[in-house]
Amino acid sequence: MSAARRTQPRADRRELAAIFAGGTIGGLARVGVAQGFPHAASAWPWPTFAVNLFGAWLLGWSVTRLSSHGYARPFVGIGVCGALTTFATLQLELLRMLDAGRWALALAYAATSLVAGLGAVRLGIALARRGRVRP
Amino acid sequence: MSALLLWVGVALLGGVGAVARFLLSTAVARRSEGWFPSGTLAVNLSGTALLGLLAGAALHGDALTLVGGGLIGSYTTFSTWMLDSERLAEHHSDRALLVNLAGSLLLGLAAVALGRALGGAL
Numbered sequence: 017m018s019a020a021r022r023t024q025p026r027a028d029r030r031e032l033a034a035i036f037a038g039g040t041i042g043g044l045a046r047v048g049v050a051q052g053f054p055h056a057a058s059a060w061p062w063p064t065f066a067v068n069l070f071g072a073w074l075l076g077w078s079v080t081r082l083s084s085h086g087y088a089r090p091f092v093g094i095g096v097c098g099a100l101t102t103f104a105t106l107q108l109e110l111l112r113m114l115d116a117g118r119w120a121l122a123l124a125y126a127a128t129s130l131v132a133g134l135g136a137v138r139l140g141i142a143l144a145r146r147g148r149v150r151p
Numbered sequence: 152m153s154a155l156l157l158w159v160g161v162a163l164l165g166g167v168g169a170v171a172r173f174l175l176s177t178a179v180a181r182r183s184e185g186w187f188p189s190g191t192l193a194v195n196l197s198g199t200a201l202l203g204l205l206a207g208a209a210l211h212g213d214a215l216t217l218v219g220g221g222l223i224g225s226y227t228t229f230s231t232w233m234l235d236s237e238r239l240a241e242h243h244s245d246r247a248l249l250v251n252l253a254g255s256l257l258l259g260l261a262a263v264a265l266g267r268a269l270g271g272a273l
Contacts, residue, residue, distance in 0.1 A: 043165015099225035
């Protein structure tokens, strides 16, 4: 691992492979949830909301619990969590709520996503710290 | 397109999106000084504008699932945005946290609206 990083500090191929592998899983899971639970443009986007909160929780947990050496952390954190969660879809959903004149829904969805998203990251970090065996 | 091929495409593009996010965000972060997580913002705004563009161009069906869902969905990220925000609150200030949350949200909305307007004009 250190040899790979030394010879190629800008792009560690194994790290990129770990991120790619994680991204395939995160992407499949998010699109699967979205396809499995379709929702109207003027309704609460439960699929995006759910994957975003779960991904935020898992990222908080993984960056605290997994070693910063090795490839588990980039696989889970950058690959799975990064790809499972989405910023672009959330914004398009907000724009479509505004199109439909659902201002209160848009405000509630944006505010709840931010507050609960931050809470989910903090919960993940707190749980990982609690479970860690300290020397 | 067969269902299997579609899901293989979603998986592969999901991997590509994740790698592209990592490469762009680290490149931007390396060039920027200061406290603001500009790498994550650069990825999120560019992906959001692109998704807006596709929506404006009325991309639909399998093409939308592949590019919008598989690629752009994986390229942009909510979890890192939240983790960056948490770290700003922890290491800087609540004001920095609010700037990253509200600023990214409003810029993202502007990006998707602008992208859609451009896509509609194509």
